[in-house]
Amino acid sequence: MAGKIPAHFIDELLNRIDIVDLINSRVPLKKAGKDYQACCPFHNEKTPSFTVSREKQFYHCFGCGAHGTAIGFLMEYDNLGFVDSIEELASKAGLEVPREGRDESGPDYRPLYASLEKAARYYQWQLRKHPDAGKAINYLKQRGLTGEISVDYGIGYAPPGWDNLIRHMGQTPEALEQLRVTGMISEPEADKCYDRFRERIMFPIRNHRGHTIGFGGRLLGDGKPKYLNSPETPVFHKGRELYGLYEARKALRKIERLLVVEGYMDVVALAQFGIRYAVATLGTATTPEHLERLFRTTSEVIFCFDGDRAGSEAGWKALETALPQMRDGREARFLFLPNGEDPDSLIRKEGREQFEQRIAQATPLSSFLFDKLEEEVDMTSLGGRARLAELAKPLLVKLPGGLFREMMYQRLAQKVGVATEQLGAQPQDQGSNRRRQPVRKKAGAQQMLSPVRRAITLLLLKPELGQLTDLPSQWRDYQAPGIDLLSQLLEIAQNQPNLRTAQIIERWRATPEYHHLEKIWSTATELPTPEEGMETEFRGALQRLVEQQHEQETTQLLERVSTGDASEQEKQRLRQLLSEKQKFADSHRHSD
Numbered sequence: 282m283a284g285k286i287p288a289h290f291i292d293e294l295l296n297r298i299d300i301v302d303l304i305n306s307r308v309p310l311k312k313a314g315k316d317y318q319a320c321c322p323f324h325n326e327k328t329p330s331f332t333v334s335r336e337k338q339f340y341h342c343f344g345c346g347a348h349g350t351a352i353g354f355l356m357e358y359d360n361l362g363f364v365d366s367i368e369e370l371a372s373k374a375g376l377e378v379p380r381e382g383r384d385e386s387g388p389d390y391r392p393l394y395a396s397l398e399k400a401a402r403y404y405q406w407q408l409r410k411h412p413d414a415g416k417a418i419n420y421l422k423q424r425g426l427t428g429e430i431s432v433d434y435g436i437g438y439a440p441p442g443w444d445n446l447i448r449h450m451g452q453t454p455e456a457l458e459q460l461r462v463t464g465m466i467s468e469p470e471a472d473k474c475y476d477r478f479r480e481r482i483m484f485p486i487r488n489h490r491g492h493t494i495g496f497g498g499r500l501l502g503d504g505k506p507k508y509l510n511s512p513e514t515p516v517f518h519k520g521r522e523l524y525g526l527y528e529a530r531k532a533l534r535k536i537e538r539l540l541v542v543e544g545y546m547d548v549v550a551l552a553q554f555g556i557r558y559a560v561a562t563l564g565t566a567t568t569p570e571h572l573e574r575l576f577r578t579t580s581e582v583i584f585c586f587d588g589d590r591a592g593s594e595a596g597w598k599a600l601e602t603a604l605p606q607m608r609d610g611r612e613a614r615f616l617f618l619p620n621g622e623d624p625d626s627l628i629r630k631e632g633r634e635q636f637e638q639r640i641a642q643a644t645p646l647s648s649f650l651f652d653k654l655e656e657e658v659d660m661t662s663l664g665g666r667a668r669l670a671e672l673a674k675p676l677l678v679k680l681p682g683g684l685f686r687e688m689m690y691q692r693l694a695q696k697v698g699v700a701t702e703q704l705g706a707q708p709q710d711q712g713s714n715r716r717r718q719p720v721r722k723k724a725g726a727q728q729m730l731s732p733v734r735r736a737i738t739l740l741l742l743k744p745e746l747g748q749l750t751d752l753p754s755q756w757r758d759y760q761a762p763g764i765d766l767l768s769q770l771l772e773i774a775q776n777q778p779n780l781r782t783a784q785i786i787e788r789w790r791a792t793p794e795y796h797h798l799e800k801i802w803s804t805a806t807e808l809p810t811p812e813e814g815m816e817t818e819f820r821g822a823l824q825r826l827v828e829q830q831h832e833q834e835t836t837q838l839l840e841r842v843s844t845g846d847a848s849e850q851e852k853q854r855l856r857q858l859l860s861e862k863q864k865f866a867d868s869h870r871h872s873d
Contacts, residue, residue, distance in 0.1 A: 348803035404437025614643035747774025756826035
């Protein structure tokens with residue numbers, strides 16, 4: 282595992298990412314004054330209380346209290362870890378995530394990535410130079426592929442022979458072990474190993490950062506299996522990865538939709554005809570992890586299957602997997618091709634325009650679900666319609682709470698001929714276990730803020746306050762909760778004046794103080810301070826902390842004097858504090 286991500290990189294990343302654009306790609310936002318609004322994606326509501334601020338680079342829900350930065354949103358909405366969120370944002374911004382030092386708590390996969398990348402280059406070289414590469418090149422030409430597309434997808438050739446890759450890359454015990462761990466060679470048998478891929482067209486599989494993590498190989502000539510994938514390895518998990526997703530994100534600035542097909546050649550053939558948004562699962566059915574990755578990239582996913590019975594069954598499995606992922610704003614549709622056709626053969630037969638017409642006319646998830654269930658019942662009878670409800674309800678209950686779920690229940694009610702309430706499940710009562718409960722707000726107006734919280738709030742609202750000169754400083758000796766945090770915040774604001782609040786808060790991500798800062802920042806608009814009064818109020822909050830520090834110090838010194846433990850220096854300090862307190866009281870009395 283690589284080391285810690287530098288703070289300066291997170292600062293730069295948040296500076297490049299606009300939280301409004303990020304959230305709008307997942308939850309459609311509407312302009313509301315200087316901010317943006319939507320119904321909250323983290324709890325069920327009909328009136329929007331979810332607000333996103335471009336100025337703050339922060340989101341906050343006044344209903345359930347959800348709040349955070351762009352990083353926090355990805356962690357919550359896409360259910361990602363911190364590092365994965367950073368890598369996702371970095372990929373969008375075209376940045377490579379650097380690391381500081383090493384974290385010895387986990388394995389370092391960089392040698393495995395390097396080994397796989399070297400293997401990919403080896404196969405690409407063999408496609409150009411090996412004496413037997415002609416049949417591989419002829420095969421690709423017959424499928425209509427150009428050299429440009431082959432290069433874009435890194436297509437290569439594994440020549441005949443049992444140990445070509447081993448002889449090329451496995452000259453040391455370390456290199457041989459890397460080939461074994463990455464699944465490029467067999468497990469030792471009688472102290473011998475052999476290349477896993479032989480006499481195959483090679484398709485490198487890349488993760489979202491462009492690292493080669495595995496291969497798919499299409500056999501040339503007779504034999505089985507026709508298609509062979511890398512096995513599960515520390516860096517390759519079939520149930521999470523999608524072939525072609527990295528290439529799609531690289532080719533398209535904005536991905537409006539993703540077409541999920543079944544094979545490598547389908548993806549590459551569609552790309553050859555200009556359809557660069559196709560991806561393929563890796564010999565497995567679509568998994569929830571696949572769906573999460575797809576919907577992180579786009580709001581519309583079209584599943585493409587053969588039109589035979591096997592295709593229909595595979596489509597139904599994909600629908601069942603998709604149901605729990607169908608939050609509001611996401612759309613899934615299903616495209617079934619004519620019998621005997623796959624995307625590769627069909628697009629070569631009818632061309633891009635007609636194929637994209639098929640995509641545009643793909644069946645929505647709602648229609649596919651109800652049409653499929655209606656095939657199993659007699660809709661002309663009361664019993665048949667009741668049976669439809671019994672078949673549909675276990676499926677609809679999987680949908681996350683929200684408008685789409687309510688509409689699906691309404692549609693079922695219309696088909697059955699009853700009121701929605703009679704179906705025995707209220708959509709708003711069910712839903713994802715990730716949904717938050719709305720928070721009850723305390724009655725009454727603005728709560729009084731302590732001086733330390735008021736100072737922190739003002740500093741978060743306006744980090745430029747850290748550039749003020751002649752600020753009070755004795756408050757740093759005050760022993761009270763929040764003083765160390767305020768001191769660190771002020772130091773960052775003073776030393777790095779270009780940082781925005783979201784960047785400052787992220788410095789505390791892995792600390793207990795992080796949630797306190799998030800909460801303060803999310804409710805910072807409740808501080809009734811006009812822009813022009815912030816400097817005066819900030820100085821006043823710090824001055825009040827100085828007074829509280831003096832009161833604390835006075836109490837401690839009085840106690841030492843009363844017990845006879847005070848030194849002469851401490852007695853002198855006590856007289857000074859009492860004199861200052863008297864002067865302060867006199868000045869207030871005269872001002873009144």
